[in-house]
Structure formats: C-alpha cells, structure tokens
Amino acid sequence: MPTLTTHRFERLIDPGGHDPAAPGWHFLIADGQLLLLDGDGALPLPRVWAEITEAPCDPAGSIFLGLLDGVPCWAAALTPALVSVAAARWIGLRAVYTELGEELFWLAGRAAQLIAWNETHRFCGRCGVPTERLTTERATRCPRCGLLNFPRLSPAIIVAIERDGKLLLARNAAFKNGFFSILAGFVEPGEDLESAVRREVREEVGIEIDDIRYQGSQPWPFPNSLMIGFTARWAGGEIAIDGREIAEAGWFGPDEMPELPASISISRRLIDGFLARAAGAGTERS
Numbered sequence: 001m002p003t004l005t006t007h008r009f010e011r012l013i014d015p016g017g018h019d020p021a022a023p024g025w026h027f028l029i030a031d032g033q034l035l036l037l038d039g040d041g042a043l044p045l046p047r048v049w050a051e052i053t054e055a056p057c058d059p060a061g062s063i064f065l066g067l068l069d070g071v072p073c074w075a076a077a078l079t080p081a082l083v084s085v086a087a088a089r090w091i092g093l094r095a096v097y098t099e100l101g102e103e104l105f106w107l108a109g110r111a112a113q114l115i116a117w118n119e120t121h122r123f124c125g126r127c128g129v130p131t132e133r134l135t136t137e138r139a140t141r142c143p144r145c146g147l148l149n150f151p152r153l154s155p156a157i158i159v160a161i162e163r164d165g166k167l168l169l170a171r172n173a174a175f176k177n178g179f180f181s182i183l184a185g186f187v188e189p190g191e192d193l194e195s196a197v198r199r200e201v202r203e204e205v206g207i208e209i210d211d212i213r214y215q216g217s218q219p220w221p222f223p224n225s226l227m228i229g230f231t232a233r234w235a236g237g238e239i240a241i242d243g244r245e246i247a248e249a250g251w252f253g254p255d256e257m258p259e260l261p262a263s264i265s266i267s268r269r270l271i272d273g274f275l276a277r278a279a280g281a282g283t284e285r286s
C-alpha cells in the first residue's frame, strides 16, 4: 500500500479476539461504493455496526483489515436497503480519494478488493464445498481437498515511452470521456514484466522499445489490479494502432498535452515525471 503519512495502519490478519460488532471503523461496501456517515467522528465512517443497520453482524462476512491508529478496521458488504441511518450516503471509490484523502482511499480499495474476494471464494472451485477462512494468513482453504485461495491480484504493466523529447499517449477506445494516457496491459501467465511491456507496446502501437526501467507500483482496486510502472525509449517503428483497443495514439511534447488521467493514478505520476524531466531539460538548455 502507498505510504500512510497521517495515520498509522497495521495490517493484521487474525482478528485475535476482535469482534466486528464492537466499536471500530467499518468500511462497508456495496457495488464498489463505500458507506460514509456524516457526523462529528474523527473519520466519516460508521463506528458501531448496530447503529447503521438492523441486519445482524455476520463475522463470516466481515474481514478484519488491521488497526488504524489502534482502532480495529473491518470490511463488510452491506445491502444499501438495509442501512437505517439518514446521515449515511454511498460514494464511489474514486470519489473517496477527493473526499477523504489518499490514505483512506487506499484502505477503502483494500476493503473493496477483499470483500469481492470473500464473496467469490465461499465455495471450493474444485469440489464445491464451503471454504474456511484461515487465521494464519489471508487465504481460504477447502476442508475436503485442501485447495487454497489467496486474494486475487491481476498484475498489469504501464509504460511511459519517450522519443526525442515527446511522450507516447494513446486514447483507449473504452475510455468514456476521451482522455489520453500511457499504454497499459495485463501480464500474461508465464511472462516476465519486461516481456509484457514489449508485447503490449508492440500489440497496441506496433513500435519497438528499449531501456525499460522500473519506476514504481500502485494497487489499483478497479477491480483488483496491481499496476507496475515503467519508462522506456522508442527504438524503432512508426505508430500503427490496432484500431480496437486503441482509438488514437501519437507523440506529444510537453506543451501539447491532451486531457490526462486523474492525479491519483500511477499513469498520471509517470506522465508528470516526463513533464518534470522535460522542464529540467529546458532549464539546462536556457
């Protein structure tokens, strides 16, 4: 998880006597949204389960996340119709970033991913019997065949490619609002990260690259990606888009930036890195 600066978060797995019905911070999730409680608490999150809903608190449906400044944090799914508090409202995960700040955004993302995992691994995928949640590590186990299931992460590479002081940006056909970003794609089984970077770039825009350098990573809870960021240099070929996944692509100088992704994303961080390098190069020349 990205560094927490304001809060101290300890990731723990075994509840060790913590009770989800006792006071704590509840990250309640429904359809990728988080329940906020407008009030005078330290955080705009529910503290006591019974004050939010008359539905029983089900320990099997609650996932212990850890301690935030010493306070137990829980993730659970809750049907919106069961919320019985007028001051409660649901907001999308991305809006959590702007309303609650970066630290709670990452925690809410973690909660949403673990809830999705909990809901989709209640039965063994091999023999169909109900699974048990382990208390020694974040996993479920089938009591009949022993199959273990860990929370699913989907690693994806993302790469900022430069050529002669310009950055490769592309508009994905699936992006609703027409913004441009750098290239990204999921890593395939049996592939190392550098091969995934080369393959995605070749598939999406038909160019060759070199000087692939790791720049950092970021969990991306939409729904369960881990983005692994790189920079690279153009090494050959001209842009030829696939026409399906990529609708438009080109080389953009620092003064020619189109509409860019939100600042919460690693793609924006890599683009900002390019802009900072370009500004530095401009300063050196003048």
Ligand SMILES: [Zn+2]
Pocket: 124, 125, 126, 127, 128, 129, 142, 143, 144, 145, 146, 147
């Ligand atoms: Zn099984």
